[in-house]
Amino acid sequence: MVRLVRVFLLFSVALGLFASLPMVSQAARTSLNPIPTKTTAAPLNQATVTPVVTDSDSVTFAQLGAREDSMEGPFNARYINVRLPSTWQLEPGAAITLDFETFVSGSSVSSDENVQFFAGSMDVQFNNVQLERIFLDRSGPRSVTIPISQTAYTSTRVDGAHTLGILLDAGLNCGNDSQTSVIIRATSSLKLPHSLGTLSTDIKQLPRPIFQDSPLEPDVATIVVPSNASAAELEAGLIVAAKVGSITSSRIQVPLIAESVLSPTLRSESHLIFVGQAANFENLAAVDFAEGSGAEGFKLSEAQAADGIIQMATSPWNQQRVVLALSGNDDEGVIKAAKAFSTGNVRASNDPSIAVVADVNSPDVLTKTLNLQITDVPSTGLTVERTFRSLGFETASEFGIGGHTFELNVDMPSGYEMSNDGYIEVHFAHSALLDYSVSAMMVRVNDRPAGSIRFDDTTSQNGVGRVPIPRGNLNVGRNRITISANLIPNTPCVDPNLAGIWYTLRADSMIGIPVRATRGRSIVLRNLATFLEPLTISNTLKNIAFVVPSDDPTSWTVAGQLATALGDSLDPAFVELRAVNPEQVASVQANHDLVLVGQAPAHAILQDPALQPIIPAPFAQGSKHPTLGNSRVVYRIPPELSLGYLEFMRSPWNEQRSILAVLGSTDQGVQWSGNALTTSRLRTRLNGSLAIVNDQQISVEDPTVTGDTAGIANDALGENQDDPIYREVTPPEKPQWILYAIAGLLVLMVIISVIVIIQAARNRKQRRI
Numbered sequence: 001m002v003r004l005v006r007v008f009l010l011f012s013v014a015l016g017l018f019a020s021l022p023m024v025s026q027a028a029r030t031s032l033n034p035i036p037t038k039t040t041a042a043p044l045n046q047a048t049v050t051p052v053v054t055d056s057d058s059v060t061f062a063q064l065g066a067r068e069d070s071m072e073g074p075f076n077a078r079y080i081n082v083r084l085p086s087t088w089q090l091e092p093g094a095a096i097t098l099d100f101e102t103f104v105s106g107s108s109v110s111s112d113e114n115v116q117f118f119a120g121s122m123d124v125q126f127n128n129v130q131l132e133r134i135f136l137d138r139s140g141p142r143s144v145t146i147p148i149s150q151t152a153y154t155s156t157r158v159d160g161a162h163t164l165g166i167l168l169d170a171g172l173n174c175g176n177d178s179q180t181s182v183i184i185r186a187t188s189s190l191k192l193p194h195s196l197g198t199l200s201t202d203i204k205q206l207p208r209p210i211f212q213d214s215p216l217e218p219d220v221a222t223i224v225v226p227s228n229a230s231a232a233e234l235e236a237g238l239i240v241a242a243k244v245g246s247i248t249s250s251r252i253q254v255p256l257i258a259e260s261v262l263s264p265t266l267r268s269e270s271h272l273i274f275v276g277q278a279a280n281f282e283n284l285a286a287v288d289f290a291e292g293s294g295a296e297g298f299k300l301s302e303a304q305a306a307d308g309i310i311q312m313a314t315s316p317w318n319q320q321r322v323v324l325a326l327s328g329n330d331d332e333g334v335i336k337a338a339k340a341f342s343t344g345n346v347r348a349s350n351d352p353s354i355a356v357v358a359d360v361n362s363p364d365v366l367t368k369t370l371n372l373q374i375t376d377v378p379s380t381g382l383t384v385e386r387t388f389r390s391l392g393f394e395t396a397s398e399f400g401i402g403g404h405t406f407e408l409n410v411d412m413p414s415g416y417e418m419s420n421d422g423y424i425e426v427h428f429a430h431s432a433l434l435d436y437s438v439s440a441m442m443v444r445v446n447d448r449p450a451g452s453i454r455f456d457d458t459t460s461q462n463g464v465g466r467v468p469i470p471r472g473n474l475n476v477g478r479n480r481i482t483i484s485a486n487l488i489p490n491t492p493c494v495d496p497n498l499a500g501i502w503y504t505l506r507a508d509s510m511i512g513i514p515v516r517a518t519r520g521r522s523i524v525l526r527n528l529a530t531f532l533e534p535l536t537i538s539n540t541l542k543n544i545a546f547v548v549p550s551d552d553p554t555s556w557t558v559a560g561q562l563a564t565a566l567g568d569s570l571d572p573a574f575v576e577l578r579a580v581n582p583e584q585v586a587s588v589q590a591n592h593d594l595v596l597v598g599q600a601p602a603h604a605i606l607q608d609p610a611l612q613p614i615i616p617a618p619f620a621q622g623s624k625h626p627t628l629g630n631s632r633v634v635y636r637i638p639p640e641l642s643l644g645y646l647e648f649m650r651s652p653w654n655e656q657r658s659i660l661a662v663l664g665s666t667d668q669g670v671q672w673s674g675n676a677l678t679t680s681r682l683r684t685r686l687n688g689s690l691a692i693v694n695d696q697q698i699s700v701e702d703p704t705v706t707g708d709t710a711g712i713a714n715d716a717l718g719e720n721q722d723d724p725i726y727r728e729v730t731p732p733e734k735p736q737w738i739l740y741a742i743a744g745l746l747v748l749m750v751i752i753s754v755i756v757i758i759q760a761a762r763n764r765k766q767r768r769i
Helices: 002-020 231-248 264-269 331-342 365-371 553-572 582-587 667-679 737-769
Strands: 056-060 071-074 073-081 088-090 095-105 120-125 127-134 140-147 164-170 177-182 189-191 195-196 221-225 257-258 271-275 309-314 320-328 356-358 382-387 398-400 402-412 416-418 421-431 439-446 447-454 464-467 477-487 501-507 510-516 543-545 576-581 593-597 643-650 655-665 690-695 696-701
Touching: 071 073, 095 120, 095 356, 127 140, 127 164, 164 177, 177 593, 221 231, 231 257, 231 271, 231 331, 231 543, 231 553, 231 576, 257 553, 271 331, 309 331, 398 402, 402 510, 416 593, 421 439, 421 447, 421 477, 439 464, 447 464, 477 501, 543 582, 553 593, 553 667, 576 582, 593 667, 643 667, 667 690
Parallel strands: 221 257, 221 271, 271 320, 543 576, 543 593, 593 655
Antiparallel strands: 056 189, 071 177, 073 164, 088 195, 095 140, 095 177, 095 189, 120 127, 120 164, 309 320, 309 356, 382 510, 398 501, 402 477, 416 510, 421 464, 421 501, 421 510, 439 447, 439 477, 643 655, 643 690, 690 696
């Protein structure tokens, strides 16, 4: 009986606690922390200047990005690329200090100290010049210093990088079970006495010296547009930002800022890329260009009024930096200069620091890649066959043991699709000294395996292999074809340093693509986590139009971030994106994917009646915060609170086009939205078409990823219609049955308690008797 009472007591306590808690349903989980977190952040639009890694003469292998590595005999080789800063001019006295350790194993190795030890040799080369041969006549750790002759100072590479080669020859291991291993320590170093010279301003070398990819001096650059930039100047700046993303693969941050934000520190420490009319900049007058600028802009006798002008000069604020001007005397010339820069191949005039751009012709994607005209494709489709040479690839060979890769790009024009499976026919040759059981070729299309090709004696001279391209594996826009080969010799005693291991990919290889005009309506999935995919349907980004306010430098910087990400994703050979101010959006809204950046009141298009049934979270007139009627928890947020808003939707003016809104209630909120899209760590948290960003916190308010978001924001606000931003959440009433259940339990407990007391009294009385 006592146990029964205890059970009832526990049950009653639990029920009482349950009744005292507020009723919180699954739909009421908190999705936004309304209290802004305190963070220490760099001022908006300010680039972080990274200091030089080292300015001393000694550089370790680790600083060059080389890890500790082991070379296994009988033959092996390691190569290290040494990219020096463009300002470094090597002086006499350079040397290599090689820290390494030698090991020999096997039954044939004698432990007798009187037996001469010899495990092979290592050749050390610099720029293919033999410096010294090190005899491995002792085991264990060693350190050897090797002078670098001045005859080896000249780079043999197109990009100017030096090459350090370490070649192991332990051929004496052949025919016995001994094995020589040499570990090259990362503490090995190069002594590189140097002086600091002036940078080259030859524009034919662009993107060097601005982007040189040297681990010894990180690239620091800034894109600067006029403080009162026109829409065309902003467009040119975003074109340059997209190309910079392609050049750097977004490894470094290159902000786009207004000249008014250019601080003296940033101006001194950074390479500067000025994009805009020369007369609209205050700082350009201090730069000693070959053709100076005045109040009316650049004065070049060879230039006409609407020409684009590209000039590069040493920075007057830091002799170790340069200033690049992509300019013109009107907006048309500025865009020409920016587009010429986006090709990656600038041609100089008589002065190597100047280029004059008379015109820029948009590349015809069909003619460039598939070499056909639209009228050439009948409604039933046809198969386009083109050689690798017509796609810009020339016959090439690779040497050495291990993996080797060739790449080429194929562009599928918008409005076309594969009508059937295509094919890639590879023409190749290879060494006959390969182990055919493990040596082979792999073909990938957009990083997806398409097929493999085996090597044998019949393919060593004139091999031909065909692999299919499954229908649908080629996307609209740029596609990457990767052909890789794994070369393993049939015996470890083949010396790869004698060029005995090789393979050749021939330019007469072919690709066949059955194409036809796109049929029906394609489905565009719009998900913030993968926002790049539907926006990169053109290999020149000509489908994109940025919409940025004319008086909002923060939105310019965020738009620059997005353009950089787009350029990195697509790697365009030419950039044709557009940029307009909000009042000009009607000129691009029907035929472009729109990227709106800034605060909502600046974008009148958000009030367009055609957009209201589609937008995930609409904005009331003049409001910086949207109406989140479909949110799980709806907060009443102070109007001045910084929040970012991301919305992705189809365009009501063209169902195959998209609108990406990168908005914020403040400048800081806009920056947070941009960071969420361009920082991979944050972007992985996005999943849907609507998100709220509070610094590092991301709240996904809508999981919709389809092409139509109509109806998402149509929930009524009830009695709080006077507050179009947020409404208060009223806790639901507690069910009445809980109160009745508690009362019943209390009565039952009293009855049971009385029974227990009476029973206990009777038991005591019986024990006395």
